[in-house]
Amino acid sequence: MADSQHSLISAPVCIIGGGPAGLMAAEVLAEAGQAVHLFDAMPSLGRKFLLAGIGGMNITHSEDKHAFIQRYRAEHAWVEGWLNQFDAQSVRDWAQGLGIATFVGSSGRVFPEDMKAAPLLRAWLQRLRTMGVKIHTRSRWLGWDAQGMLRIATVDGEQQVQASAVLLALGGGSWPRLGSDAAWWPILEQQGVAVSALQASNCGFEVAAWSAIFTEKYAGAPVKNCALSVAGQAFRQGEWVITSTGVEGSLVYALSADIRQQMSVHGRCTILLDCLPHKTLAQVHAALEKPQGKKTLKKHLQAQLGLEGVKVALLRECAPANCFNDMQQLAQWIKALPIELLRARPLAEAISTAGGVCASMLDQGLMLKIKPGVFCAGEMLDWDAPTGGYLLTACLASGFVAGHGMLDWLAAERTADQLV
Ligand SMILES: Cc1cc2nc3c(=O)[nH]c(=O)nc-3n(C[C@H](O)[C@H](O)[C@H](O)COP(=O)(O)OP(=O)(O)OC[C@H]3O[C@@H](n4cnc5c(N)ncnc54)[C@H](O)[C@@H]3O)c2cc1C
Numbered sequence: 001m002a003d004s005q006h007s008l009i010s011a012p013v014c015i016i017g018g019g020p021a022g023l024m025a026a027e028v029l030a031e032a033g034q035a036v037h038l039f040d041a042m043p044s045l046g047r048k049f050l051l052a053g054i055g056g057m058n059i060t061h062s063e064d065k066h067a068f069i070q071r072y073r074a075e076h077a078w079v080e081g082w083l084n085q086f087d088a089q090s091v092r093d094w095a096q097g098l099g100i101a102t103f104v105g106s107s108g109r110v111f112p113e114d115m116k117a118a119p120l121l122r123a124w125l126q127r128l129r130t131m132g133v134k135i136h137t138r139s140r141w142l143g144w145d146a147q148g149m150l151r152i153a154t155v156d157g158e159q160q161v162q163a164s165a166v167l168l169a170l171g172g173g174s175w176p177r178l179g180s181d182a183a184w185w186p187i188l189e190q191q192g193v194a195v196s197a198l199q200a201s202n203c204g205f206e207v208a209a210w211s212a213i214f215t216e217k218y219a220g221a222p223v224k225n226c227a228l229s230v231a232g233q234a235f236r237q238g239e240w241v242i243t244s245t246g247v248e249g250s251l252v253y254a255l256s257a258d259i260r261q262q263m264s265v266h267g268r269c270t271i272l273l274d275c276l277p278h279k280t281l282a283q284v285h286a287a288l289e290k291p292q293g294k295k296t297l298k299k300h301l302q303a304q305l306g307l308e309g310v311k312v313a314l315l316r317e318c319a320p321a322n323c324f325n326d327m328q329q330l331a332q333w334i335k336a337l338p339i340e341l342l343r344a345r346p347l348a349e350a351i352s353t354a355g356g357v358c359a360s361m362l363d364q365g366l367m368l369k370i371k372p373g374v375f376c377a378g379e380m381l382d383w384d385a386p387t388g389g390y391l392l393t394a395c396l397a398s399g400f401v402a403g404h405g406m407l408d409w410l411a412a413e414r415t416a417d418q419l420v
Contacts, residue, residue: 007159011037011134013406014150014163016141018045019180020392021378021399022169023124024086028403030131034410037161038133039152040179041140046121047178048171052392053117059095060088060389062104071390073257075383078359082397085404091393098123109389141170143187164413165373165406169399172353172379173198182353184380192370194358196382200350202256202391204248205269205341214317219244221310226251227277229336230258235274242310246341247271253351254386259341260354273318273337275311285331297324307334314339352391354384365405366398373409377402 013029015022018040029036038045052058061068068088072079092102092110100120101113112120129135142151142158149160168188171180182198189195210219221242227235228251238251252259255271262269276284287304301307307315319333347353357376361368366381368374377398385391 007157008149008162009159010162011035012164013037013410014039014161014166015169016040016150016166017169017171017180017378018042018135018137019169019171019378019395020046020049021171021395021402022167023128024396024399025167025169025375025377025403025406026128026133027124027131028400029406030128030133032407034407036133037136037163038128039136039139039141039161041138042179043137045125045135045137046117048175048180049121049392050117051175051178053112053115053120056111056115057117057120058105058109058111058387058389058392059102060091060110060393062088062108062110068390071385071388072383072394073385075359079383079385079394079397081364082394082401086397086400088389088393090400091389091396094396095120098127107388141168141184144191163373165375165409167375167377167399167402167406168380169376169378169402170380172356173347174200174203174350174353176348180379182347182380185356188357193368194361196355196358198347198353198355199260200256200344200347201260201352201354201384202253202387203347203350204243204246204252204345205256205259206246206343206345207340208342210242210244210246211317214242214313215244218242218310218313222249223273223310223314225277226311227274228252228255229272229274230255230269231262233258235272235277237277242314245345247339248345250387254388256344257354257384257386260344263341263343268343269341270338271341273314273339275307275315275334275337276305279305281331281335284334285328288327288331305334351387352384353379354382356380356382358382363405364401365408366402367405367409373413375402375405375409 015038140153152159173182227237229235240249240251323329378395
């Protein structure tokens with residue numbers, strides 16, 4: 001970067017944001033021979049991608065296409081358009097092309113063979129550099145100036161960048177310390193772009209208050225072999241975790257969109273916990289009615305049903321005290337224990353962000369209809385999905401589509417110039 005204040009550089013094809021969506025678009029454009037400049041606010045690229053790798057990166061999912069697409073809920077038709085161009089198999093082929101083999105885990109999720117993101121990102125950045133992509137780190141996009149130039153803040157002062165086509169791939173608003181801080185939201189809103197409010201997704205939720213004794217003993221404890229349900233929907237089995245303020249973990253994340261929806265209507269949401277999903281209500285009741293003898297109820301629950309530890313503590317926490325004298329009632333609470341959730345944990349802690357640039361603002365190539373030459377991709381778009389590889393797949397696919405959209409736009413502009 002030049003070191004004068006407000007210097008002007010010309011970079012015909014610009015990508016702002018070096019997460020999976022921006023990097024995929026950079027690859028498409030560089031492969032087509034474009035000179036690509038990629039700007040990112042952080043000192044290094046793909047920080048959230050690397051974080052995703054820490055718990056064993058789940059890059060896509062192996063389920064059939066129909067089920068896969070339904071994961072994007074209300075926006076499934078929009079995302080389907082991207083997945084038709086770059087689907088789960090494309091993700092696996094692309095990773096393989098970078099020398100990273102993938103495998104399907106027992107849950108159907110697809111992981112890199114070493115479960116890590118770092119080797120994949122390293123190989124990817126190496127390939128992009130070899131293709132000639134110019135990477136500018138510590139370069140924060142601030143918006144546009146009065147002449148329509150991109151304003152980029154660098155350590156050497158503000159730069160104006162003249163671009164024929166620009167992709168904004170700035171991420172959502174979770175984990176802002178990794179770079180995606182959603183500072184783009186008011187900038188785009190001011191430009192007249194319809195952007196829906198950003199909300200935490202795949203996130204934890206708060207209860208009114210666990211008792212001090214419960215929190216002290218069980219914060220951080222996993223609740224295994226159980227099922228949860230929201231708003232009369234079918235129970236889903238899995239595992240979740242007690243936190244000092246409420247609940248989190250994979251099963252809670254999977255239900256987070258439904259919980260959010262309930263909260264938006266009722267201001268709160270009651271989830272039901274089935275402590276023994278492999279037993280019917282009648283079986284639980286029959287077991288409880290067996291003679292207790294001199295055993296305490298705690299020992300009786302353990303002996304007859306294998307119920308102990310955190311599940312019994314949850315019953316004590318959430319069921320009415322008088323149910324413990326009535327085995328019929330207790331069986332019902334064991335099969336459907338209500339846990340009242342008040343609010344989502346803050347967006348900064350969430351795995352992903354719901355909300356963002358609305359589908360109606362973008363054409364099929366993901367160009368903003370009211371800002372020709374400006375494209376958007378990745379988690380900053382208004383779609384949502386559970387964890388399970390669906391997030392990265394949609395980010396990569398939208399980056400792929402936006403990259404091709406930019407190529408089409410540049411070709412159309414060239415043709416128009418020749419005609420003048
Ligand atoms: C803990 C955790 C675990 C996850 N695990 C998985 C998983 O296993 N599987 C899965 O599918 N998904 C997972 N995800 C989600 C996935 O990582 C994200 O959906 C994905 O990284 C989003 O990609 P993106 O390119 O849209 O944005 P990001 O990856 O957020 O990248 C955006 C980039 O834009 C840059 N930027 C932002 N604003 C500016 C600006 N003004 N100027 C310049 N640069 C800017 C940022 O620095 C950042 O580099 C996980 C997320 C988290 C937090």
